[in-house]
């Protein structure tokens with residue numbers, strides 16, 4: 001029997017045999033993850049890691065029973081004791097669970113956390129949507145200042161800019177206080193009621209369960225109907241209005257271009273206040289690189305202290321795909337600095353010991369260990385992109401000197417085994 005990878009997931013390899021799978025190269029993931037960690041560090045966010053699975057109830061309660069995630073996308077199963085367990089579909093709920101359970105609020109008044117881990121959603125198979133995807137996310141807990149909103153938004157926006165991405169677009173909106181959502185929900189239903197028959201099946205279903213989600217519809221006819229829909233921004237109370245204006249002003253001060261879109265609601269139930277999304281034109285329909293918003297009531301509703309919070313989640317797959325699509329700078333696959341080709345038993349032992357010594361010094365050195373002939377070994381050195389190659393034969397053993405050949409230029413350098421480390425440390 002031939003085993004195959006399950007549908008909707010992918011391997012991250014040193015190099016995918018399919019050229020279109022460049023984004024699945026492990027060195028690119030390492031590169032991106034390194035940049036993310038640097039950015040999080042600069043903004044004062046510390047890492048949190050939660051388990052891959054949680055009690056199902058946690059997600060039902062926080063994300064909302066009528067959301068797409070809970071209603072159809074969760075990987076839920078019963079463990080051996082019959083408990084309902086769900087593979088993590090998003091990061092905020094587990095982070096909040098941990099925050100409350102470990103009473104982190106008693107350590108500090110403000111917490112800035114980030115995560116970098118896989119999520120699991122049983123998505124319909126389509127471009128840009130995977131059943132295991134990876135998110136970088138942050139949660140800033142403890143401040144309701146508009147400065148906090150903009151810090152979080154800019155953390156994401158400037159990360160994407162620093163990665164070299166172009167055509168980025170920031171969209172923001174405010175969902176106001178929970179009461180505003182209620183008022184708006186009825187207003188939206190009132191507006192949509194006469195059009196019910198013309199709405200897509202999905203939107204018609206959402207009309208009673210979660211009408212705000214209709215605003216997210218990609219259906220052409222739905223979009224047409226929504227053109228005249230009322231705006232939630234008209235229902236904001238003065239406090240939310242002022243907060244939203246401050247956020248907009250700060251974004252302008254930072255010279256971050258943005259558009260206000262009253263149709264932006266995001267899919268999860270726990271948002272209130274400012275919500276935002278960063279998109280890239282190249283991605284087509286699934287064009288959101290990341291998005292998030294405020295969820296001031298969530299911690300309390302889960303039994304924690306009444307602390308405000310804001311966060312976002314951004315997909316690593318989409319960031320990498322966009323970087324490749326836009327041909328931004330990407331590091332190449334790592335290769336050894338030196339590749340040693342020993343000829344004969346004594347040379348093999350010496351080369352092996354030399355290799356290990358150099359590696360212990362942190363130098364990337366490799367050695368021919370398959371007993372290949374010289375020409376085959378040279379071809380391999382070329383294929384793995386070694387910067388230098390040295391052949392160790394009888395003469396090198398006798399003279400205690402070796403000749404390094406720089407693969408690209410063909411230039412050679414002769415030196416003793418004793419000075420090899422120093423030479424490699426300075427090239």
Ligand code: AMP
Nearest residue numbers: 128129130133288289290313314315318
């Ligand atoms: P969400 O929690 O749905 O707002 O997702 C946050 C970000 O994660 C999105 O903007 C995407 O970049 C990414 N994302 C969400 N779902 C998927 C998926 N199924 N496959 C790949 N990326 C995803």
